[in-house]
Amino acid sequence: MTRIPAPERRSALIEAALRVAARVGIAQATTRAIVAEAGMSLASFHYVFDSRDELIDELITTVVAREQQAVIPDLSPGQSLAELLESGIVGYFEHLKADPEHEQAMLELTQYALRSPERRSLALAQYARYTELAERSLELAAEVADVTWRIPVSEVARVLVAFTDGLTITWLVDRDDDAARAVAHVAADALSRMADPR
Amino acid sequence: MTRIPAPERRSALIEAALRVAARVGIAQATTRAIVAEAGMSLASFHYVFDSRDELIDELITTVVAREQQAVIPDLSPGQSLAELLESGIVGYFEHLKADPEHEQAMLELTQYALRSPERRSLALAQYARYTELAERSLELAAEVADVTWRIPVSEVARVLVAFTDGLTITWLVDRDDDAARAVAHVAADALSRMADPR
DNA sequence: TCCGGACTGGGACGACCGTCCCACTTCGGT
DNA sequence: ACCGAAGTGGGACGGTCGTCCCAGTCCGGA
Numbered sequence A, B: 001m002t003r004i005p006a007p008e009r010r011s012a013l014i015e016a017a018l019r020v021a022a023r024v025g026i027a028q029a030t031t032r033a034i035v036a037e038a039g040m041s042l043a044s045f046h047y048v049f050d051s052r053d054e055l056i057d058e059l060i061t062t063v064v065a066r067e068q069q070a071v072i073p074d075l076s077p078g079q080s081l082a083e084l085l086e087s088g089i090v091g092y093f094e095h096l097k098a099d100p101e102h103e104q105a106m107l108e109l110t111q112y113a114l115r116s117p118e119r120r121s122l123a124l125a126q127y128a129r130y131t132e133l134a135e136r137s138l139e140l141a142a143e144v145a146d147v148t149w150r151i152p153v154s155e156v157a158r159v160l161v162a163f164t165d166g167l168t169i170t171w172l173v174d175r176d177d178d179a180a181r182a183v184a185h186v187a188a189d190a191l192s193r194m195a196d197p198r
Numbered sequence C: 001t002c003c004g005g006a007c008t009g010g011g012a013c014g015a016c017c018g019t020c021c022c023a024c025t026t027c028g029g030t
Numbered sequence D: 001a002c003c004g005a006a007g008t009g010g011g012a013c014g015g016t017c018g019t020c021c022c023a024g025t026c027c028g029g030a
Helices: A006-024 A031-038 A042-048 A052-065 A081-098 A100-114 A117-145 A153-174 A177-192 B006-024 B031-038 B042-048 B052-065 B081-098 B100-114 B117-145 B153-174 B177-192
Strands: A147-149 A195-197 B147-149 B195-197
Touching (some): A006 A031, A006 A052, A006 A100, A052 A100, A081 A100, A081 A117, A081 A153, A100 A117, A100 A153, A117 A147, A117 A153, A153 A177, A153 B117, A153 B153, A153 B177, A177 B153, B006 B031, B006 B042, B006 B100, B031 B042, B052 B100, B081 B100, B081 B117, B081 B153, B081 B177, B100 B117, B117 B147, B117 B153
Antiparallel strands (some): B147 B195
């Protein structure tokens, strides 16, 4: 009824698609389910998106781009590097616990992107972004703890991403908070050994 | 044409389904794609399976049950625990590299199972199995290296599963062998610190 | 040899999917 | 006040999905 300009409608549909994907998975995020969530008609969908795939692609791009501060920890000084890293990872874990379905949808989005050659780059960009965020957190932690990374931060960051990913999947399956915290502890300890006092 | 008894047909269909799922993903593993892969008609499918979901469930169960020796490393003595663990993880990594699509399908299967409440237990069983295999490898490594685990092996195993899972996903995305090996190295180092000399 | 159950092939069904079309309404600029 | 563009609603189309049905074929035991 109320008329909405195309660009606004695009982002409204992307938000709706994200909610639907979190609730029922991307496979079930049909055009009809998305427009129902957004309270629109199918025509409005195809007025602003050529295809569902175009929306999914933009969904990945958008969500990855905004993944910002959620995971960047605020670190209080006076702690060892290992402690800083652990509280950083635990911070991410709290974020995961706060909205597990969102993170599950992110995982599905990656798998989805990996399944078609022309979408592979989206998965790569997603993980490049994760690594970039991890890198920033690691630099911050090193600064606060007054240490320097022995190997390039980007490489440490790549390991951190792998560890948090593993933490995510296993927790999504068994929902074992203690086990996840143990992973965080061990991972932080391992990463902290990759730095030297300044 | 050639007549096949029902139990044989069941397993033939499951094998076919696994191949299809590895090739194109579970979402695209339709009943028609599966019977085409198995060289049967749709009627044969529903003669032995009530529904596609029943096959998928049995697919998960079957594949998880047989996941056996693939990941259990054969360890040569004379190495430190960290070295043993690293070569074990690298062994898994080689297994992953040998058939990435299979591991990708396993990941999709997990996500699929997590999406419906009545299938959640399948994902749990899958990871319980992973943990069990990890546990056996860890016990073996500890024996060869003549050390004992400071905390319950099952807890160490759970961490190892998380680490290998993280290694798997990140590598499936960026296919960076060196980075994966770095993850293996760091993970092995971290785990080795959870044991004491005997 | 026959008969009942096991198995097969092909076609059909209803549901849902992504996409498209077209008549209609609203809006901003002139 | 008017007009072209922007936006909307509803219905339809072709395709694919899971599932089902049924007439037929094969086989082993009586």
